[in-house]
Amino acid sequence: MSHIEFRNVSFRYQEDSPWVLKNVSFTIGSDEWVAIIGHNGSGKSTIAKLMNGLLFPQEGEILVDGETVKPDTIWNIRKRVGMVFQNPDNQFVGTTVKDDVAFGMENHGVPREVMIERIQTSLEAVKMQDYEKHEPHRLSGGQKQRVAIASVLAVSPQYIILDEATAMLDPKGRKQIMRTIRDVQEEQNLALITITHDLQEVTEANRVLVMNEGEVWMEGGPRDIFSKKDQLKEIGLDTPFVSQLAEQLGHAGIKLSREPLHHEELLEELWTFRSNM
Amino acid sequence: MDISFEHVSYTYQPGSPFEYRALHDVSFSIPSGSFVAIIGHTGSGKSTLLQHLNGLLVPTSGTVTIGDYRLKADEKNKQLRKLREKVGVVFQYPEHQLFEETVAKDIAFGPENFGVDAKEIDKRTKEAIRATKLPEELLERSPFDLSGGQMRRVAISGVLAMNPEVLVLDEPTAGLDPSGQREIMDMFYDLHHEKQLTTVLVTHSMEDALAYADHIIILNEGEVYMEGPPLDIFQHQDKLEKVQLDVPEVIEFVTKAKHKLGIELDYTGQSVAELAKDLAQKVRGGRDHE
Numbered sequence: 001m002s003h004i005e006f007r008n009v010s011f012r013y014q015e016d017s018p019w020v021l022k023n024v025s026f027t028i029g030s031d032e033w034v035a036i037i038g039h040n041g042s043g044k045s046t047i048a049k050l051m052n053g054l055l056f057p058q059e060g061e062i063l064v065d066g067e068t069v070k071p072d073t074i075w076n077i078r079k080r081v082g083m084v085f086q087n088p089d090n091q092f093v094g095t096t097v098k099d100d101v102a103f104g105m106e107n108h109g110v111p112r113e114v115m116i117e118r119i120q121t122s123l124e125a126v127k128m129q130d131y132e133k134h135e136p137h138r139l140s141g142g143q144k145q146r147v148a149i150a151s152v153l154a155v156s157p158q159y160i161i162l163d164e165a166t167a168m169l170d171p172k173g174r175k176q177i178m179r180t181i182r183d184v185q186e187e188q189n190l191a192l193i194t195i196t197h198d199l200q201e202v203t204e205a206n207r208v209l210v211m212n213e214g215e216v217w218m219e220g221g222p223r224d225i226f227s228k229k230d231q232l233k234e235i236g237l238d239t240p241f242v243s244q245l246a247e248q249l250g251h252a253g254i255k256l257s258r259e260p261l262h263h264e265e266l267l268e269e270l271w272t273f274r275s276n277m
Numbered sequence: 278m279d280i281s282f283e284h285v286s287y288t289y290q291p292g293s294p295f296e297y298r299a300l301h302d303v304s305f306s307i308p309s310g311s312f313v314a315i316i317g318h319t320g321s322g323k324s325t326l327l328q329h330l331n332g333l334l335v336p337t338s339g340t341v342t343i344g345d346y347r348l349k350a351d352e353k354n355k356q357l358r359k360l361r362e363k364v365g366v367v368f369q370y371p372e373h374q375l376f377e378e379t380v381a382k383d384i385a386f387g388p389e390n391f392g393v394d395a396k397e398i399d400k401r402t403k404e405a406i407r408a409t410k411l412p413e414e415l416l417e418r419s420p421f422d423l424s425g426g427q428m429r430r431v432a433i434s435g436v437l438a439m440n441p442e443v444l445v446l447d448e449p450t451a452g453l454d455p456s457g458q459r460e461i462m463d464m465f466y467d468l469h470h471e472k473q474l475t476t477v478l479v480t481h482s483m484e485d486a487l488a489y490a491d492h493i494i495i496l497n498e499g500e501v502y503m504e505g506p507p508l509d510i511f512q513h514q515d516k517l518e519k520v521q522l523d524v525p526e527v528i529e530f531v532t533k534a535k536h537k538l539g540i541e542l543d544y545t546g547q548s549v550a551e552l553a554k555d556l557a558q559k560v561r562g563g564r565d566h567e
Contacts, residue, residue: 039454039456040424040425040426040453040454040457041424086452140319140320141319142319164452167451167452168451168452170318170319170481171481171482171483171523172318172521172522172523173319197454197455199455236456237455237456238455238456241526241527241530241549242530244549245530245549245552245553245556248549248550248552248553248554249553249556249557251550251553252553252554252556252557252558253557254557254560254561263529263530263533264533266530267533267534267537267538270534270538270556270560271537271538273560274538274560277561
């Protein structure tokens with residue numbers, strides 16, 4: 001029962017507008033990291049909003065741990081499904097970091113003693129414990145996103161959705177946040193759903209859903225997905241540098257035994273190739 | 278237009294408890310027609326520097342010269358209007374600044390304010406949307422009915438309709454998907470050449486700096502940390518890492534290939550396919566020597 005399930009979900013924003021999602025079905029396990037990729041307009045962000053009841057489908061059903069997402073269940077659902085958005089400035093309500101982290105818990109009626117403890121642990125998890133009394137709007141972009149993640153963690157959800165949560169950060173900030181998130185996921189055994197354009201991020205996921213024109217276009221591990229370069233190109237999606245280089249090496253007569261996901265794997269493959277020559 | 282900074286410092290709210298020195302003794306020059314990337318970590322002073330380029334900020338000390346215009350501390354800067362006509366700035370998320378009822382009116386807003394006549398505006402508008410690849414049918418639509426990518430192109434068209442000689446781009450691709458990013462950057466690159474602009478790109482993306490710029494200025498804590506052509510700058514991975522900057526992925530890979538496989542690849546800007554050929558040759562070549 002521990003999973004998010006989309007059952008034949010279709011969604012459109014207005015009755016006379018085109019379907020944004022068409023008969024979409026998939027499941028996401030409660031300790032999985034799933035990356036959702038696709039063009040702008042492919043329906044990825046709509047999926048995120050449907051998962052925690054910011055939107056409701058016209059057709060089909062969304063279940064979180066067996067419970068259908070609908071207006072009278074969303075408060076319960078949102079305890080389990082937390083969301084971090086792209087722009088950190090749009091998600092602050094408190095005047096201090098501490099207040100901000102407390103806000104979500106207050107809404108869920110978490111008792112005071114528990115709140116105090118969770119503020120501490122969730123800020124520690126994102127390495128922002130020294131910033132409790134800071135004003136959120138004076139933090140850097142990366143620090144803001146850390147606080148936003150801490151606020152979500154404090155409610156102790158099972159599923160965390162990151163909707164392009166690193167897109168506005170600089171490359172170093174992006175890497176640091178992803179490392180933090182990965183650590184938290186492993187320690188607390190959470191599910192991560194990342195909606196992203198960052199291919200490096202995608203290579204680290206357990207599974208990838210490729211969306212195109214409102215449909216699940218492909219589904220698989222990152223290695224499978226990126227080995228289908230021609231198909232990805234067809235819908236205008238890029239592959240990582242390492243994938244491209246591996247493909248070109250193939251054209252130059254060097255066949256690798258598997259699709260490399262990062263530099264080290266490609267170099268290992270080349271090492272093996274050379275020693276077998 | 279030639280751009281030069283001579284010993285420029287800028288301090289926010291001097292003499293108050295919030296005093297913050299954003300730029301310190303910054304000197305560099307950008308010859309007319311160059312494509313320069315300004316790179317730096319968040320808080321390195323990039324945005325402050327950028328705001329000097331069209332006189333939104335005036336140095337606390339030192340001199341900024343842009344073509345014939347000079348910005349100097351404690352000097353009355355009368356020609357700001359002229360300067361702003363010549364220097365077009367595309368700010369971050371420029372689509373947030375759209376406000377008019379129609380795309381055409383929004384694009385016309387800038388030139389109208391500078392007293393350009395209606396006929397000329399019409400001509401420039403058409404030229405601008407051709408450059409940004411927006412269909413003409415959109416001109417009478419509300420900019421708010423468009424997609425995010427189209428809205429950004431409308432905002433950029435508004436800057437182009439000013440016929441600037443210097444184009445300043447502050448993270449122009451932020452928030453776009455990878456293919457959208459490439460389209461926008463290619464568009465600026467084409468414009469740069471066609472119109473012989475001087476282009477200043479403020480970016481986090483080492484990949485873009487490598488692909489488009491002919492000169493890089495790296496800022497750190499308000500000072501010029503490094504400066505030079507991209508391929509030279511990216512030779513110094515250690516020095517870049519000290520200020521938390523990466524090198525482009527291709528260069529990172531070339532370095533790793535040397536350390537792990539002993540393969541020396543000479544990266545001179547070749548394509549992935551060409552690089553793969555070089556690499557394949559070297560991988561095979563290794564055996565011939567044995």
